[in-house]
Amino acid sequence: MARSLTRETDKETGTMTFDAVRGVQAGKEFYSAMVSFKTIAEHFKFDDPSIGADQRAQRKIRESRIPQISNYITQNRDNYVFSSITVSVGGKMDFHPTPGLGELGRTGTLIISMNSPLLINDGQHRCTAIKDVYFKYKDLQNEKISVVFFLDKGLKRSQQMFADLNKHAVKPTKSLGLLYDHRDTFARFIVTLSKDVEIFNGRTEMERSSIALRSKNFFTLNGIADATRYLLKLKTKSIPADKQKLAVDFWETVTANMPDWQLLLDKDTKVSPADLRETYVHAYTNVLNAIGIAGHVLVTKYPDWEKMLKNLKTIPWERSDPIWEGKIMIDGKMIKNKVGIKKVADIILNKCGSSVTLDDFEKQEIAA
Numbered sequence: 001m002a003r004s005l006t007r008e009t010d011k012e013t014g015t016m017t018f019d020a021v022r023g024v025q026a027g028k029e030f031y032s033a034m035v036s037f038k039t040i041a042e043h044f045k046f047d048d049p050s051i052g053a054d055q056r057a058q059r060k061i062r063e064s065r066i067p068q069i070s071n072y073i074t075q076n077r078d079n080y081v082f083s084s085i086t087v088s089v090g091g092k093m094d095f096h097p098t099p100g101l102g103e104l105g106r107t108g109t110l111i112i113s114m115n116s117p118l119l120i121n122d123g124q125h126r127c128t129a130i131k132d133v134y135f136k137y138k139d140l141q142n143e144k145i146s147v148v149f150f151l152d153k154g155l156k157r158s159q160q161m162f163a164d165l166n167k168h169a170v171k172p173t174k175s176l177g178l179l180y181d182h183r184d185t186f187a188r189f190i191v192t193l194s195k196d197v198e199i200f201n202g203r204t205e206m207e208r209s210s211i212a213l214r215s216k217n218f219f220t221l222n223g224i225a226d227a228t229r230y231l232l233k234l235k236t237k238s239i240p241a242d243k244q245k246l247a248v249d250f251w252e253t254v255t256a257n258m259p260d261w262q263l264l265l266d267k268d269t270k271v272s273p274a275d276l277r278e279t280y281v282h283a284y285t286n287v288l289n290a291i292g293i294a295g296h297v298l299v300t301k302y303p304d305w306e307k308m309l310k311n312l313k314t315i316p317w318e319r320s321d322p323i324w325e326g327k328i329m330i331d332g333k334m335i336k337n338k339v340g341i342k343k344v345a346d347i348i349l350n351k352c353g354s355s356v357t358l359d360d361f362e363k364q365e366i367a368a
Contacts, residue, residue: 020110038141041134069129085123088152091116174222218273223285227292290344
């Protein structure tokens with residue numbers, strides 16, 4: 001549904017006007033206002049990508065990111081969320097406090113000349129996507145996003161602002177991204193899977209992408225997700241009910257044939273996840289991924305895959321076994337190596353009685 005239009009620009013006076021809140025940071029005034037997509041698309045400035053990096057205050061736009069952000073807006077019109085954009089104003093800003101609040105009033109009206117350059121310090125990809133959406137969907141032109149305005153103090157200050165704004169930005173872990181993403185059907189499925197499969201339930205690190213040395217957790221949510229992606233190799237975003245059941249059945253069958261994992265389920269034993277991590281390679285995400293990769297071959301090629309998985313008991317899972325050296329172990333230390341993980345998948349396939357290697361299977365898939 002289209003939003004009613006508000007007037008932010010006045011061609012007669014050559015100004016832009018916003019309701020704003022005034023603040024002071026590091027002894028300098030700044031202003032926060034709600035700005036329409038229309039004004040952002042028509043008046044916000046981007047650095048010229050053709051000039052050298054030392055003469056710009058921003059990184060180059062990564063064009064591949066724009067469709068993703070644009071689609072996020074248009075596909076979630078009623079519940080998309082954007083954080084504030086930060087802008088430096090290369091001209092005079094006039095702030096008029098709300099009548100009755102006095103000269104020190106924090107709320108009021110911010111007036112900026114339309115001739116003043118508005119340099120984006122943080123949020124240029126969001127602004128580019130907003131511009132893309134604005135020109136394609138006129139009904140969204142009065143959608144708004146919060147913008148923080150600072151007075152432009154020159155290139156050096158703008159470059160420092162970019163560095164400061166990005167220096168302490170921390171991308172959420174893959175596990176936390178899965179846990180909190182309620183739009184992604186696969187993410188919701190993985191969270192449910194982590195509760196439906198007994199060995200995962202209560203033993204999955206839901207926030208971090210790695211496990212602390214003495215943690216009571218044995219798996220990470222992103223590790224379960226990656227391994228299950230390898231297992232199912234879904235070609236669509238939707239997850240059919242039979243695939244969901246397959247994932248549950250597969251991981252429960254794996255659990256039933258991993259004696260060391262069974263110790264975690266036995267309340268009478270005092271074996272901890274930390275004990276298993278110290279001794280066995282199957283306590284690491286690399287091997288969980290390899291099990292998922294091998295699992296895809298088994299469930300695709302062999303109707304009796306559940307019976308074949310009984311052979312997991314015959315694999316020497318001890319970290320000290322030379323079978324892992326040069327693949328996922330170097331001098332006794334675990335490493336992450338994609339080629340090594342595939343080699344481990346081949347070991348699992350061989351031990352489980354598969355007549356085809358991973359390489360053979362992948363060639364058959366390509367040919368098909």
